[in-house]
Amino acid sequence: MNPELERLISLQRAENELRRVHTELAQIPQQKAALEAVLLEERGRLDAAREAQSGSQKARRTHEAGLQDLEGKRSKYKGQLTDVKTNKEYTALLHEIESVEREIRGLEDKILVEMEQMEGLAADVKREEGAFKQAEEKHRAAAKVVDDRLQVLNAEAEKLKAERDRVAATVNEDLLARFERIAKKRGTAVAEAKDGTCQECHVKLRPQLYSEVRRNEDITECPACSRILFFEPPVPVVTPETLA
Ligand SMILES: [Zn+2]
Numbered sequence: 001m002n003p004e005l006e007r008l009i010s011l012q013r014a015e016n017e018l019r020r021v022h023t024e025l026a027q028i029p030q031q032k033a034a035l036e037a038v039l040l041e042e043r044g045r046l047d048a049a050r051e052a053q054s055g056s057q058k059a060r061r062t063h064e065a066g067l068q069d070l071e072g073k074r075s076k077y078k079g080q081l082t083d084v085k086t087n088k089e090y091t092a093l094l095h096e097i098e099s100v101e102r103e104i105r106g107l108e109d110k111i112l113v114e115m116e117q118m119e120g121l122a123a124d125v126k127r128e129e130g131a132f133k134q135a136e137e138k139h140r141a142a143a144k145v146v147d148d149r150l151q152v153l154n155a156e157a158e159k160l161k162a163e164r165d166r167v168a169a170t171v172n173e174d175l176l177a178r179f180e181r182i183a184k185k186r187g188t189a190v191a192e193a194k195d196g197t198c199q200e201c202h203v204k205l206r207p208q209l210y211s212e213v214r215r216n217e218d219i220t221e222c223p224a225c226s227r228i229l230f231f232e233p234p235v236p237v238v239t240p241e242t243l244a
Helices: 003-081 087-170 173-186 207-215
Strands: 190-194 228-231
Touching: 003 087, 003 173, 003 190, 003 228, 173 228, 190 207, 207 228
Parallel strands: 190 228
Antiparallel strands: none
16 A cells, blocks of 8 residues: 555544544533533422422411411400490490401411421422432532543543644655645545445545555545545455365
């Protein structure tokens, strides 16, 4: 094989490897964000349960304070009963007391409802606390996997970049410029020719061109996509007959 062509193929392989690692590296922030989102959602459920519980406690305290006020009002009115001078005033005061007592019963009912909910709300908080703790542990483990992978990929990228630069330094200057020009335009600069076709742009090559490419002796480019073509000889199939 033409040694320049061989070096171009090596360069393309090194670039492909590097690109694979860069592609995976680019997905890491998304993976981290997805993990954070899962944890945040779990945290949101815990916060909601806690808010429901404290909301209920607050409502109960407000009702209790209201109840105290009403009870004060009721005893004040009851105290006034002995002081009234007329029947009319007496009846009016009784009405006031009745109305206050109705309000008291209303608040007592509300307090009872809050008290009945207390146990369920406390159980919700406890359950969500447990679920959040589990989610946190899961998140920690998953984040560690991602961070470890990030380190591996960074090291791999560094190694591959050095390898790519090492190979690139062995390539003839003009060919390297040509390689980079095609790579910039097409993503890849070297394409395998197989079954008479450029494997990158899938254009069928003229038989004359294909047979040239098969020799791997010249730097031949695909007439359709301009990528530099090479031919990978098929691996001989090992059968019991060939072994015998
Ligand atoms: Zn092509």
